[in-house]
Amino acid sequence: MxxxxxxxxxxxxxxxxxxxxxxxxxxxxxxxxxxxxxxxxxxxxxxxxxxxxxxxxxxxxxxxxxxxxxxxxxxxxxxxxxxxxxxxxxxxxxxxxxxxxxxxxxxxxxxxxxxxxxxxxxxxxxxxxxxxxxxxxxHNLPIILFSFTKSLDFTFLTPKTEHVLGYSVAELQNYPLKFLHLIHKEDRKTFLSNIAHIFDGTHFESKMDFRFTHKQGYPLVLQVHFIASRHASEPQRVEGILLDITHHTYLDRMFLSNERQMALHTLAQELAHEVRNPLVALGGLARILEERYPADAECALLRQECHRLDTIWERLEPLLDPPPAAMETISIASAVTFLFRILSHHLERMGIRWEIREEAAPVVQASVELTHRALLSVIQYAQDTLASGGHILVRILGDGQSAGVDLVLSDAPLAHVGHQHLEVCRRLMARQNGRMEVHASAPTLTVRLRLPCVHPGLVSADTFP
Missing domain, CATH: 3.40.50.2300 (Response regulator)
Structure with missing residues (x-):
């Protein structure tokens, strides 16, 4: 009324x-x-x-x-x-x-x-x-509108650049080549080729996805749509939009990789239970029969077949671990910030709160993707086990020899310490010469991830341009 x-x-x-x-x-x-x-x-x-x-x-x-x-x-x-x-x-x-x-x-x-x-x-x-x-x-769309000349001088940029890329409009306009250098080297040539085709009139518009390094050091996947702005007979500048698609591409790829890893882990457990254990028993029985009946060729044949199948299993087992990855110098703080940034919507929908506390943590020698996937595995475990209203306390730590993160889950069921997600995390950390530890103490469960520090004088892939 x-x-x-x-x-x-x-x-x-x-x-x-x-x-x-x-x-x-x-x-x-x-x-x-x-x-x-x-x-x-x-x-x-x-x-x-x-x-x-x-x-x-x-x-x-x-x-x-x-x-x-x-x-x-x-x-x-x-x-x-x-x-x-x-x-x-x-x-x-x-x-x-x-x-x-x-x-x-x-x-x-x-x-x-x-x-x-x-x-x-x-x-x-x-x-x-x-x-x-x-x-x-x-305002909240991860979209940047831009315009630049043939010399790659930005004539227009929306203020959204700082939110999406970490760099302000002034930083990119004052140092136009900075943007180009931050594009992943494998994508940079294609990026320049698309621009060249616009300016020489081959194409009126073009679209591509490329990798970009955020100011805080973590990777982004951006989609750019170029459109020629023509004046008289030649384009004088290129206009278009930049869209942050990291959430949909990189995150989906990490989810898929972890799901495959869990499927392989489950398969390995089933094969060990249903195949290898009986195979070991049969091999032992074959040896006993061969000792009792040394002249019986069938016993020797049975033992040889058991040995052959066991050798096949030994070749299969390494495939269950994550594939080798390029090791580089990374910031564990940037890795954590990046992952919680792209997972924020998932956690909010689940009603899970989080807090990040950072101490002085040195850089580590690790794989960016495997580190992200290891962190994702712990967060997936938290999503599976924490009730709505749960809390994740993230502590970034370093002690000079190693650096990493403690993820403290409040009110997590302690009976789930052998969860598949945690097993995937353990394998991902071991693949980087790191380790994962789980400490259960009601009412919290702490997952500790540690990676070796990069010491002064260590030559890495980033040492030389």
Whole structure:
């Protein structure tokens, strides 16, 4: 039910209008002076106001302007005995929606005016809400609009660059080649080739995905759409958009890799139980039979076949571990920041909160992808075991010999310490000369990941350009 505030120092008029409003289906609020009117306007938040221009000996225009400033979308209808055009003009300039002269000639017209103003206010409110949603949507989209010349000087960049790439507009405009150097070297040639085709007129537009290094050191996957901006017969600049698709590509690839690793782990357990264990038993039985019946060729054949199948298993077992990966110097803090950034929506939907605490942690020698996948495995374990409202405390630590992260899961079921996700994490860490430890102490479970530090003088892939 709509609330309408009647502000008038005439008690008879105020009471009569309030009674009529109540009969018309509204909730009537009353005030006789500016102070009580402003208090009611603030506390009761009426949907419309009927205001007399003179309250006692005071002019109500200051009250009108205050109400307009506080809640500009609320219709204020001035109801006054002053019928001179000058007063109406002052009222409209101060924020009045309508000017009605006392005595009110027709309550039916007043009812139509109130209804019209309320409907107009509702439509304006819906329009403002829609605009706010659209502004929020556009503001939060990981999209960068750009324009640059043939010499790769940016002539336009949206401020979203700092949110997506970590670099401000000024940093990229002042050092245009910085952007090019931050593109992964395997993708840089294709990126330049696409630009060249735009400028020489071969293509009017082009699209590609490429890898890019964020200012904090972690990798991004960006999609760029180039469009030629033609002037006369030749394009003078290239315009387009950059879209951060890391969440959909890199994250999906890590999920898929970990799922494959878990499937292989499950397969290995089943093969060990259903094949290798009986195979070992058969091999032992074959040796016993061969000792008892040394002249029996079938016993020797049985033992040889068991040995052959066991050799096949030994060749298969290394395939269950993650494939070898290139080792490089990485920041464990950047790895953690990156992963929680792209997983934030997943965790929020699960109702899981997280907090990152960083101490001085040296860089480590590891694989970026395997480190990300190891961290992802622990977070997947947390998603599987923590209830909504759970909490992950992430502590980034280093002791000079190794550096890593402790992920402290609050209220995690301690019976799940042998979970498949944790087994995948253990294998991923071992593949990098690292280690994983699980410490269970109710009501928390701590997963500790450690990697060897990079010591001064160690030559790595990043030492030389």
């Amino acid at each position: 709509k609330r309408i505030l009647v502000v008038d120092d005439d008690p008879l008029f105020r009471t009569a209008i309030s009674h009529w409003l109540t009969e018309s289906g509204y909730t009537a609020l009353e005030a006789a002076d500016a102070a009580s009117a402003l208090q009611c306007f603030t506390d009761q938040r009426p949907h419309a106001v009927l205001l007399d221009l003179i309250l006692g000996e005071d002019d109500a225009l200051p009250l009108l302007r205050t109400m307009r400033d506080l809640r500009p979308h609320v219709p204020i209808l001035v109801v006054s005995a002053k019928d001179h055009a000058q007063y109406a003009t002052q009222a409209f300039k101060s924020g009045a929606w309508e000017y009605i002269i006392k005595p009110v000639a027709s309550l039916e017209i007043l009812a139509q005016t109130i209804h019209s103003c309320l409907e107009q206010s509702r439509l304006q409110e819906r329009m403002r809400a829609t605009q706010a949603r659209l502004h929020t949507l556009v």
